[in-house]
Amino acid sequence: GQSLEQPSEVTAVEGAIVQINCTYQTSGFYGLSWYQQHDGGAPTFLSYNGLDGLEETGRFSSFLSRSDSYGYLLLQELQMKDSASYFCAVRGIYGQNFVFGPGTRLSVLP
């Protein structure tokens, strides 16, 4: 099976940088994805790491270390609209049945 751990809450101010960590235990690991979900909305895809290293997409970056079973999402130049829940998700043994972490609620303060 798979299990993932994330901090439950993170708070930061506008313009700051925040890092959301994710550790996982899984068999048949294929990659780590990150999703954003605003209150009342649907999860939306942010980033994916299939290989070790850093992937950058605008203000968001994601990092993966397979040897440490660890990844993180880095959000730069925080904006109020970034207040949301962020989920890491592991691609499972069938290659695409994503298992989600418990989520990290990010609050961006003015």
Next chain:
Amino acid sequence: DARVTQTPRDKVTEMGQEVTMRCQPILGHNTVFWYRQTMMQGLELLAYFRNRAPLDDSGMPKDRFSAEMPDATLATLKIQPSEPRDSAVYFCASGLGDSYEAFFGQGTRLTVV
């Protein structure tokens, strides 16, 4: 504008009633997922289909839940009989091949009273 469509958006039903939730995946997508989201359990994977065949439904309570794909444009999740503990938001998502991105519908908010 390609999107996953779920119906109904909201459903309130009495305990013991049958509930059917429907999902239209994005045209051309061949993988479909059903998730349940609650405050306590987060996003739980209930079922996963690839090319309409169920590949993994280990997260689904078998005694009352069933998931099917009658055709490539329709996925259904049925609960019979429903119980108050089934109250949650049920999301359907679809994907293409080995893509790492899943596209979520807006969800069905189910309340069982």
